[in-house]
Amino acid sequence: GQNIDQPTEMTATEGAIVQINCTYQTSGFNGLFWYQQHAGEAPTFLSYNVLDGLEEKGRFSSFLSRSKGYSYLLLKELQMKDSASYLCAVTDSNYQLIWGAGTKLIIKP
Amino acid sequence: DTAVSQTPKYLVTQMGNDKSIKCEQNLGHDTMYWYKQDSKKFLKIMFSYNNKELIINETVPNRFSPKSPDKAHLNLHINSLELGDSAVYFCASSQEFSGGSGANVLTFGAGSRLTVL
Numbered sequence: 462g463q464n465i466d467q468p469t470e471m472t473a474t475e476g477a478i479v480q481i482n483c484t485y486q487t488s489g490f491n492g493l494f495w496y497q498q499h500a501g502e503a504p505t506f507l508s509y510n511v512l513d514g515l516e517e518k519g520r521f522s523s524f525l526s527r528s529k530g531y532s533y534l535l536l537k538e539l540q541m542k543d544s545a546s547y548l549c550a551v552t553d554s555n556y557q558l559i560w561g562a563g564t565k566l567i568i569k570p
Numbered sequence: 571d572t573a574v575s576q577t578p579k580y581l582v583t584q585m586g587n588d589k590s591i592k593c594e595q596n597l598g599h600d601t602m603y604w605y606k607q608d609s610k611k612f613l614k615i616m617f618s619y620n621n622k623e624l625i626i627n628e629t630v631p632n633r634f635s636p637k638s639p640d641k642a643h644l645n646l647h648i649n650s651l652e653l654g655d656s657a658v659y660f661c662a663s664s665q666e667f668s669g670g671s672g673a674n675v676l677t678f679g680a681g682s683r684l685t686v687l
Contacts, residue, residue, distance in 0.1 A: 503681055506676065509675060556667055558676075562611065563613075
């Protein structure tokens with residue numbers, strides 16, 4: 462079966478760095494996405510990786526290793542507004558999106 | 571300008587009723603989706619339409635019927651509502667369904683919270 466695993470919840474301190482991991486087992490691979498979802502709001506796109514390596518976008522970076530079926534989202538200089546759920550999703554060989562259950566990130570002052 | 575708009579935002583209704591949620595996107599995207607997010611926050615695909623044609627139809631009760639009059643609109647009609655239908659329903663669109671370079675990045679609507687009493 463197809464599966465995406467990510468931690469249920471993480472806590473970090475304002476100003477610090479946090480890494481949210483995602484491992485996947487899918488039928489084929491056509492890209493990995495990270496979305497951010499604040500409570501009561503819609504998910505919004507953060508990053509897309511299709512090749513191995515690190516993609517940096519401001520305070521957020523996303524890493525992919527296709528051979529290991531592994532990705533992480535790195536958030537630097539954490540701000541209170543980064544408190545949200547972070548959803549990992551993988552596009553399989555049929556271009557269907559397989560979603561993880563999301564990681565709830567709690568930022569403490 | 572709202573990119574993906576869905577109405578209503580909140581819907582409270584009795585079991586057994588029929589209700590509809592409307593969705594429109596002004597992004598010129600070819601593909602539209604309906605997702606269900608339950609209380610555990612897990613996003614589950616229900617339907618996907620590409621240029622008005624149904625391309626994904628997951629295991630969803632046939633009480634749920636999507637309708638796409640044109641590629642900018644995808645409405646969801648639900649018959650005989652049940653308690654378990656209570657959830658947030660998200661409409662989304664993407665430039666393509668199977669494009670590379672992230673052409674299938676999703677833009678979501680704000681969600682419609684359905685409560686069945």
